[in-house]
Amino acid sequence: MDAPVLRWLGRVEYEPTWRAMQRLVDVRGADTPDEIWFLEHPPVFTLGMNSKPEHLLGTGDIPVVQIDRGGQVTYHGPGQLVVYPLLDLGRARLGVRALVQGIERAIVATVADWGIEAYGRRDAPGVYVGPRKLASVGLRIRRGCSYHGLALNVAMDLEPFRRINPCGYAGLEMTQVSELGGPADLGAVADALAPRLLAELGCGPPAQSATSTWRQDVSSM
Numbered sequence: 001m002d003a004p005v006l007r008w009l010g011r012v013e014y015e016p017t018w019r020a021m022q023r024l025v026d027v028r029g030a031d032t033p034d035e036i037w038f039l040e041h042p043p044v045f046t047l048g049m050n051s052k053p054e055h056l057l058g059t060g061d062i063p064v065v066q067i068d069r070g071g072q073v074t075y076h077g078p079g080q081l082v083v084y085p086l087l088d089l090g091r092a093r094l095g096v097r098a099l100v101q102g103i104e105r106a107i108v109a110t111v112a113d114w115g116i117e118a119y120g121r122r123d124a125p126g127v128y129v130g131p132r133k134l135a136s137v138g139l140r141i142r143r144g145c146s147y148h149g150l151a152l153n154v155a156m157d158l159e160p161f162r163r164i165n166p167c168g169y170a171g172l173e174m175t176q177v178s179e180l181g182g183p184a185d186l187g188a189v190a191d192a193l194a195p196r197l198l199a200e201l202g203c204g205p206p207a208q209s210a211t212s213t214w215r216q217d218v219s220s221m
Contacts, residue, residue, distance in 0.1 A: 003203040004034035004087065006194060008187075014044045014065055014076060017084075021147040022068075024086055028145065034092070036197065037084040038190045041076040045164060048072055048138060055165040062160055069148040071125075071138040072168030079156030079176075081186050083193070084149040085201070089141065092201065096146075100125055100137055102200035103150050107135050110193045114182035126167065127152075132175040136167060152193070153177065155184035 009017070017039065024035070045056070045064045048071035055073045056064065062075075076082060089099065104120030107127045111118050111134070118129050127135040135152040153176035161174045178184040 002033070003198060004036045004085070004201075007035060007037045008190065009037055009039035011040050011042065011078065014041045014046065017041070018065075018067060018148075021084060021086060025142050025145045025147055028088070028143075030088075030091075032088070034088060035086045036194075037086065038194070039082050039084075040078055040080055040186060041082060043075070043077040043160060045073055045075050045160070052168070055168050056163075057165065058163050059160075060163065062163070067148075069138040069140045071136075073164045074136050074138070074151065074167060075160045075164060076151055077156050077160060079154055079184075079186070081152045081154050081189050081193070082149070083152070083190075083197070085146055085197070087146045087201070088144060089146055090144045094201065096139065096141055099146060099201075100139065103137050103197065104135075106193060106196040106200045107150065107152060109196045110189070111177060111180070111182060113192065114177070114180070116177070116180045116182060124167065124169070129175055129180060132173045133166060134175050134177070134180075152189065154182075154186055154189050 043062045045059055045062055047066045048069050051072045104127050108118045116129060118127050118134055120127055125137045126133055135150055137150045138148050139146055140148050153174060155178040156176060158174050166172045166174060183189060
């Protein structure tokens, strides 16, 4: 599998980014390069296709967006690294479960470099440290291609997670990289995660590294 194009989008609004992912899936052909987008979002709650309204406990002034990924409700906000793998799964020879597990293993391997012992769970996708959740994974597959992806808590305000039942689990506590001894800088975490993710996806090295060479506004795509 050829290495995907890596893009750093910075802080971008949720809904336009979601719509850009959908457009890419709609127009891509057999030779369209895969892409992986690294970014963060302003505060937003997102509800998956199977989400239940009772998991919203009191969202306050944070907007809620109903979207087309699997899973329940989660929160995105500044200081959280969001990664969207936009892949042709047939060409990559990846099944959905293999993609989820690859994402989880990449996160586990990345944070291990900072002395953080994390693990994935087959019964509840994502990455955990003890009983607390460090990263969420939620995907959509359409036309044989993936979009949406992972959200890794790095250095953010975790309070909004208490306004929901994260991923549909009442009382689930969240944690983040910076509280566990890792870096607080999103770019540093992206730099560490990108090669691990590419390796788990069976890709060669990227044409770009996770630095300023991939900074691009989503609106230009």
